Amino acid sequence: MRTVHVELRPGLVFRLLEAVAQPRPNHWARVWPTSLAMSRWLLDQPPASLPREAFELGCGMGLVSMTAAHLGLVTHGTDREPLAIALALENAERNGVVGLSTSLLEWSDPITTSTPLLLASDVVYEASSPDVLYALAHGAGLLAPGGVLVMAGPTARAELANTLVDRFRTAGYAHGGSTLQVEWEGHHDEVELHTLRRPEA
Ligand SMILES: C[S@@+](CC[C@H](N)C(=O)[O-])C[C@H]1O[C@@H](n2cnc3c(N)ncnc32)[C@H](O)[C@@H]1O
Numbered sequence: 001m002r003t004v005h006v007e008l009r010p011g012l013v014f015r016l017l018e019a020v021a022q023p024r025p026n027h028w029a030r031v032w033p034t035s036l037a038m039s040r041w042l043l044d045q046p047p048a049s050l051p052r053e054a055f056e057l058g059c060g061m062g063l064v065s066m067t068a069a070h071l072g073l074v075t076h077g078t079d080r081e082p083l084a085i086a087l088a089l090e091n092a093e094r095n096g097v098v099g100l101s102t103s104l105l106e107w108s109d110p111i112t113t114s115t116p117l118l119l120a121s122d123v124v125y126e127a128s129s130p131d132v133l134y135a136l137a138h139g140a141g142l143l144a145p146g147g148v149l150v151m152a153g154p155t156a157r158a159e160l161a162n163t164l165v166d167r168f169r170t171a172g173y174a175h176g177g178s179t180l181q182v183e184w185e186g187h188h189d190e191v192e193l194h195t196l197r198r199p200e201a
Helices: 033-044 063-070 082-094 129-139 159-170
Strands: 002-009 012-018 053-057 074-079 100-104 115-121 143-154 174-184 187-197
Touching: 002 033, 012 063, 012 082, 033 063, 033 115, 033 143, 033 174, 033 187, 053 063, 063 074, 063 082, 063 100, 063 115, 074 082, 082 100, 129 143, 129 159, 143 159, 159 174, 159 187
Parallel strands: 053 074, 053 115, 074 100, 115 143
Antiparallel strands: 002 012, 143 187, 174 187
C-alpha cells in the first residue's frame, strides 16, 4: 500500500490509498490519470447541471466517485474487485467524504437499478467492453431515459471507446466530446471525455 496525494484544484487534495503491490492484472489497484481528468471535469460543471445522484462503473480506488460525492451527489461506486470497492470506501472515509456507497458489480451481471448520471473512467480496454457496457447501460437500462453517461479514457488508446460511442450515437444518444490534458506522477496524458445523453423514453 502507498498513499498518493491528488490535487484536483487549489485547496482540494484527496489522499488516496493505492494497492500497488497487487498481482497483475491490477488495473483496479491504482489511480489512473483519466480519473483526475474526469474529476476535474465534474468540478467544472455548473452545479445545477448535475443530477442529485451518480453511479460509477469500474471505480477502482474511488477518486471519481469521491469527487461526485464531494459535490453533494449521492454516489454509488462499483467494481468487480472486492478490494477495490473496500479501498474506495476507505479512501472516502479517510478524506471525510460522505454520501458514497460501494458494491461489487461485474458488468455482465444482471442489474435492476437505474441512474441519471453514469460515470466510467478508463474502463474500456478489453475487446468485449463495448458490447458489455452497451448492454448494461442501454439494454439493461442502467442509464435512465434522459440520463447522461460520462465516459473518458486516454487518447492514446481510444479505438474501443470510439466503437462504444458510435453504438450510443446510432441509438440516438446526444454526444459531446472534449480533449483534456492531465499531469500525473511526472507524466503528461491526454484524455478524451465523452458525454452521451440517452433519449427520453
Ligand atoms: C484502468 S482501471 C480504472 C480505475 C478507475 N476508474 C480510474 O480511472 O482510476 C479499470 C477498472 O475497471 C474495472 N473493470 C474492468 N472490467 C470490469 C468488468 N467487466 N466489470 C466490473 N469492473 C471492471 C477494473 O477492476 C478496474 O478497477
